[in-house]
Amino acid sequence: MAGKAQEDITSVLHENRLFKPNSDFSKQAHIKSRTAYNQLYKKAEKDPEAFWADLAKKELTWFKPWTEVLDWKPPFAKWFVGGKINVSSNCLDRHLEGPRKNKAAIIWEGEPGDTRTLTYQDLHREVCQFANVLKNKGVKKGDRVALYMPMIPELAIAMLACARIGATHSIVFGGFSAAALRDRINDAGAKLVVTADGGNRKGGVLTLKDKVDEALKKTESVETMIVVKRTNSDVKMKKGRDYWWHEEMKGASAVCKAAQLDSEHPLFILYTSGTTGKPKGIVHTTGGYLLGATVSSKWIFDLKENDTYWCTADIGWVTGHTYIIYGILSNGATTVMYEGVPTYPEPDRLWDIVEKYRVNIFYTAPTAIRALSRLGNEWPKKHDLSSLRLLGSVGEPINPEAWMWYHKVIGGGNCPIVDTWWQTETGSIMITPLPGAIATKPGSATLPFPGIEAEVVNKKGKKVPADVGGYLIIKRPWPSMLRTVWKNPKRFKETYWSDFPGVYFSGDGARRDKDGYIWIMGRVDDVMNVSGHRLGTMEVESALVSHPTVAESAVVGAPDEIKGTAICAFVTLNTGHKPNEALKKKLKAHVTQEIGAIARPDQIRFTNHLPKTRSGKIMRRLLRDIAAGREAMGDTSTLEDYTVLAKLRQDED
Numbered sequence: 001m002a003g004k005a006q007e008d009i010t011s012v013l014h015e016n017r018l019f020k021p022n023s024d025f026s027k028q029a030h031i032k033s034r035t036a037y038n039q040l041y042k043k044a045e046k047d048p049e050a051f052w053a054d055l056a057k058k059e060l061t062w063f064k065p066w067t068e069v070l071d072w073k074p075p076f077a078k079w080f081v082g083g084k085i086n087v088s089s090n091c092l093d094r095h096l097e098g099p100r101k102n103k104a105a106i107i108w109e110g111e112p113g114d115t116r117t118l119t120y121q122d123l124h125r126e127v128c129q130f131a132n133v134l135k136n137k138g139v140k141k142g143d144r145v146a147l148y149m150p151m152i153p154e155l156a157i158a159m160l161a162c163a164r165i166g167a168t169h170s171i172v173f174g175g176f177s178a179a180a181l182r183d184r185i186n187d188a189g190a191k192l193v194v195t196a197d198g199g200n201r202k203g204g205v206l207t208l209k210d211k212v213d214e215a216l217k218k219t220e221s222v223e224t225m226i227v228v229k230r231t232n233s234d235v236k237m238k239k240g241r242d243y244w245w246h247e248e249m250k251g252a253s254a255v256c257k258a259a260q261l262d263s264e265h266p267l268f269i270l271y272t273s274g275t276t277g278k279p280k281g282i283v284h285t286t287g288g289y290l291l292g293a294t295v296s297s298k299w300i301f302d303l304k305e306n307d308t309y310w311c312t313a314d315i316g317w318v319t320g321h322t323y324i325i326y327g328i329l330s331n332g333a334t335t336v337m338y339e340g341v342p343t344y345p346e347p348d349r350l351w352d353i354v355e356k357y358r359v360n361i362f363y364t365a366p367t368a369i370r371a372l373s374r375l376g377n378e379w380p381k382k383h384d385l386s387s388l389r390l391l392g393s394v395g396e397p398i399n400p401e402a403w404m405w406y407h408k409v410i411g412g413g414n415c416p417i418v419d420t421w422w423q424t425e426t427g428s429i430m431i432t433p434l435p436g437a438i439a440t441k442p443g444s445a446t447l448p449f450p451g452i453e454a455e456v457v458n459k460k461g462k463k464v465p466a467d468v469g470g471y472l473i474i475k476r477p478w479p480s481m482l483r484t485v486w487k488n489p490k491r492f493k494e495t496y497w498s499d500f501p502g503v504y505f506s507g508d509g510a511r512r513d514k515d516g517y518i519w520i521m522g523r524v525d526d527v528m529n530v531s532g533h534r535l536g537t538m539e540v541e542s543a544l545v546s547h548p549t550v551a552e553s554a555v556v557g558a559p560d561e562i563k564g565t566a567i568c569a570f571v572t573l574n575t576g577h578k579p580n581e582a583l584k585k586k587l588k589a590h591v592t593q594e595i596g597a598i599a600r601p602d603q604i605r606f607t608n609h610l611p612k613t614r615s616g617k618i619m620r621r622l623l624r625d626i627a628a629g630r631e632a633m634g635d636t637s638t639l640e641d642y643t644v645l646a647k648l649r650q651d652e653d
């Protein structure tokens with residue numbers, strides 16, 4: 001690990017530009033100045049439990065107050081013990097009493113251009129109805145429900161309906177394969193799956209129901225499937241198992257009391273890649289998660305009553321969970337949801353949506369910013385983007401060039417940019433500028449959120465001096481932290497709490513500059529960040545070796561201008577198989593089938609042997625250098641041989 005962190009420091013640009021919040025923005029912001037931030041930070045540091053408890057009282061609506069703020073038996077935390085609360089009633093019911101009743105909760109646009117607006121009242125009604133559908137199908141508190149859906153309002157409705165009755169949802173991104181879906185359904189033991197006949201993507205149809213059918217051939221827990229009609233695709237409905245959403249909703253009552261759930265009741269499981277071949281089910285619970293989501297949304301996106309907020313993520317990732325649905329609706333704000341790809345039918349689709357709905361706050365990923373900037377300034381210039389007042393970035397380090405383009409061309413030089421660092425595990429944003437308070441530096445996520453004690457340490461857990469790279473840790477439990485890995489507390493402990501005992505290790509490398517600003521340098525473990533999505537190298541390797549021609553494989557990330565990281569797979573073949581272009585294609589397709597298109601290797605390189613140390617460890621650093629072109633290999637047309645290089649670098653890894 002240490003090697004990688006050190007290595008990356010040299011590649012971090014020394015960026016000196018500083019962008020102070022403009023005073024008009026600061027005046028109206030929730031947190032108005034650096035002094036205000038410092039005060040909040042200090043207050044939280046002095047008495048974190050009192051800090052969070054005050055906010056939990058102020059920002060959330062409880063059925064019953066807690067008796068203990070935090071029960072911390074490292075690494076297991078319980079927040080607001082004894083408190084009773086419901087996420088769906090915090091996101092809906094409490095807004096129905098006043099002027100938000102008929103305010104837009106969700107403004108949705110389908111890829112073909114169809115639109116739908118659901119007011120808080122509408123959303124409440126449909127959530128209650130679908131909660132009753134779930135109940136009618138035998139779903140009870142604590143049961144798991146898998147959601148494998150396109151970005152349509154029914155996904156939001158299904159999430160909130162689960163939350164309403166205390167069913168734990170497990171959303172599986174629609175781009176994952178049938179095999180990946182099957183594994184996630186089996187691990188969670190889901191009883192019911194909600195899907196759609198398809199989704200619209202790049203002008204075509206993304207099939208979903210067919211993949212669920214395939215997955216269910218090898219699952220035992222699922223009793224029922226509910227299917228939304230979205231694309232009118234031809235799907236086969238299995239009698240007694242499959243039901244149409246619209247038919248079930250017809251007769252469903254719109255009255256459904258929100259369950260009074262324990263603060264620690266599991267709200268959702270979300271699978272994410274780690275360093276083994278098997279993704280882990282990150283478990284988030286109710287009260288603490290909602291508090292993190294609510295307060296961070298309010299302060300970081302500076303949400304105001306009249307704002308139209310849009311996050312372009314897919315709800316299949318944690319960003320969509322927290323910052324399209326829970327954190328935004330809990331604040332009673334208007335969230336925009338878009339079904340399709342950013343470049344359909346033309347490269348200005350996102351800017352068209354910003355103009356059409358007069359979006360004020362826009363949150364996206366660096367990979368999208370880089371890709372869209374490549375397409376030329378004429379696309380954003382065709383649109384009036386003057387409604388924007390705040391921009392956000394998430395998922396991977398944003399390079400200063402992309403930051404500057406975002407700032408100038410999209411933000412017109414007027415919008416603060418919040419570069420937000422967090423993870424599926426953290427539940428909500430941990431390191432970020434507060435837009436009215438913190439001067440930003442392009443490429444830095446800046447400072448920890450109040451209540452979050454982040455530090456950069458060396459291998460021994462000691463704080464490193466300014467501008468020295470190290471490991472990013474979080475020293476104290478926080479309300480929206482993951483509680484465990486589903487059915488695997490041992491893995492939870494080992495993965496996050498054993499490198500530095502008693503503190504949370506993020507898996508990221510970082511440095512702090514002399515002003516205390518944090519610069520994230522990327523993963524220091526065998527996890528890649530591909531277009532802002534996490535993928536374990538082992539996961540791709542397991543998929544490759546499950547192909548009959550493959551003997552062994554090693555997967556590493558290589559720098560890529562758009563995706564951030566490209567996937568490069570080194571493969572040795574079983575005897576009797578010859579390396580050729582056709583086999584490369586087959587292997588790429590095989591990985592797509594096993595995991596999904598996001599895991600499809602960009603490069604496959606055949607080799608006779610993988611370079612290994614004397615003790616038999618694959619020399620990943622050497623492979624990374626080769627993949628990045630830092631180590632010249634001469635002619636690499638078909639079969640490569642790294643034995644000489646490996647000998648030269650024997651002691652490195």
Ligand code: PRX
Nearest residue numbers: 394395396397419420421422423424520534
């Ligand atoms: O490496 C960090 C990177 O994304 C990882 C978390 O991935 P995931 O759980 O899929 O969640 C992504 C969305 C929250 C982190 O370990 N990452 C996330 N945000 C940033 C980032 N790297 C640099 N800067 C960020 N703002």
